[in-house]
Amino acid sequence: MNKELIQSCGDELYQAMIERRVIRPLTERHANITVEDAYQISLRMLERRLAAGERIIGKKIGVTSKAVQNMLNVHQPDFGYLTDKMAFNQGEEMPISQMLMQPRAEGEIAFILKKDLLGPGITNADVLAATDCVMPCFEVVDSRIENWQIKIQDTVADNASCGLFVLGDNAVSPTQVDLATCGMVVEKNGSIISTGAGAAALGSPVNCVTWLANTLGHFGIPLKAGEVILSGSLVPLEPVQAGDFMSVSIGGIGSASVRFV
Numbered sequence: 001m002n003k004e005l006i007q008s009c010g011d012e013l014y015q016a017m018i019e020r021r022v023i024r025p026l027t028e029r030h031a032n033i034t035v036e037d038a039y040q041i042s043l044r045m046l047e048r049r050l051a052a053g054e055r056i057i058g059k060k061i062g063v064t065s066k067a068v069q070n071m072l073n074v075h076q077p078d079f080g081y082l083t084d085k086m087a088f089n090q091g092e093e094m095p096i097s098q099m100l101m102q103p104r105a106e107g108e109i110a111f112i113l114k115k116d117l118l119g120p121g122i123t124n125a126d127v128l129a130a131t132d133c134v135m136p137c138f139e140v141v142d143s144r145i146e147n148w149q150i151k152i153q154d155t156v157a158d159n160a161s162c163g164l165f166v167l168g169d170n171a172v173s174p175t176q177v178d179l180a181t182c183g184m185v186v187e188k189n190g191s192i193i194s195t196g197a198g199a200a201a202l203g204s205p206v207n208c209v210t211w212l213a214n215t216l217g218h219f220g221i222p223l224k225a226g227e228v229i230l231s232g233s234l235v236p237l238e239p240v241q242a243g244d245f246m247s248v249s250i251g252g253i254g255s256a257s258v259r260f261v
Contacts, residue, residue: 001030001037010044013158016144017045020101023144027151038156039219045159046081054083058228059216060139061208062160076152077202079212080160082228090169093261097242100142100163105240105258106233107186107248109179109198109205110137110167113227117209119217127209128174130223134205136168136248136256139230140240165230170254177252180204184234185249196234205231 001009009026016023026033026041050056062078088094096103114132142163145154155161180203184196202208208231213223223229240246240260247257 001033001040005030006037006040007044009041009157011048013041013045013144014048020099022101022146025145025149025151025154026157027153033153033157035153035156038153041157042080042159045157049083049085054085056081056227057084057087058082058230059212059223060160060162060165060230061212061232062141062155073151077208077211077232078152078156078160079215080162082162082165082230086162086164087228088164088166088258090166090256092166093259094140094164094166096140096164096240096260100140102143102148103140103163103240103260104142104148104237105138105140105246106237107184107194107196107235107250107256108137108139108233109182109231109250109253110135110165111174111205111209111229111231112171113223113225113229115225116222117213118220118222119214122210122213122217124204124206124210127206127213130225131174131209133171134174134177134179134253135171136250136254137165137230138246138248138256138258139163139165139233140258140260141237165228166256166258167228168248168254168256172253174206179206182253183251186235186238187247187249188238188240189245193238194235198234200234201232205234208232
């Protein structure tokens with residue numbers, strides 16, 4: 001794709017987000033679009049968000065678990081950028097009816113960094129040494145693509161289907177919990193709807209962050225001290241709507257909850 005087309009696609013996705021309307025999959029309209037093209041489109045979309053006053057506060061890894069990969073029929077991870085406009089606090093209502101279109105919630109483990117990480121060559125030990133703490137998290141993904149009919153290029157271009165997220169109010173050292181075996185329980189409106197474990201995300205959430213650091217490193221992009229890194233869902237995506245209440249509990253880490261309006 002040439003630069004003009006990449007910019008046009010990024011602008012189209014940004015406007016779809018602002019106007020809360022879906023668009024046809026890019027892969028339907030641009031048969032030769034590559035993953036590299038899609039990342040360039042996502043950067044244009046991000047550029048528009050930053051120009052509107054948002055600031056980057058972290059990064060996310062998406063499509064890490066088999067449950068999510070099978071649900072979306074996308075079979076490799078991707079990444080996107082988190083901005084301050086996406087972040088909500090524990091106990092704060094999340095206005096999905098005003099900000100999102102096709103929201104789906106997923107329970108995750110968030111990493112808060114205290115040191116920069118710049119790949120390639122980053123190891124799991126490097127990630128743990130650079131992590132200040134881990135926290136329970138809900139990410140509420142959204143897609144600007146009609147009916148979530150996405151291929152990997154569509155979700156990559158759409159900033160990895162970023163929506164909103166909320167961090168719990170408990171933080172622990174990553175060395176105090178076995179991140180591969182810790183269990184997760186997700187409840188919706190008082191009923192348990194899914195369970196999972198850290199190993200669901202590429203074998204361990206730490207593997208996910210290592211993958212991200214090394215993947216971004218090829219582009220010269222670091223994970224920065226102070227950033228929030230969402231390491232990927234451990235459970236299937238759950239469609240949500242205004243009025244729903246969800247909570248997630250992660251063994252050895254804590255819980256997070258969110259009410260949707």
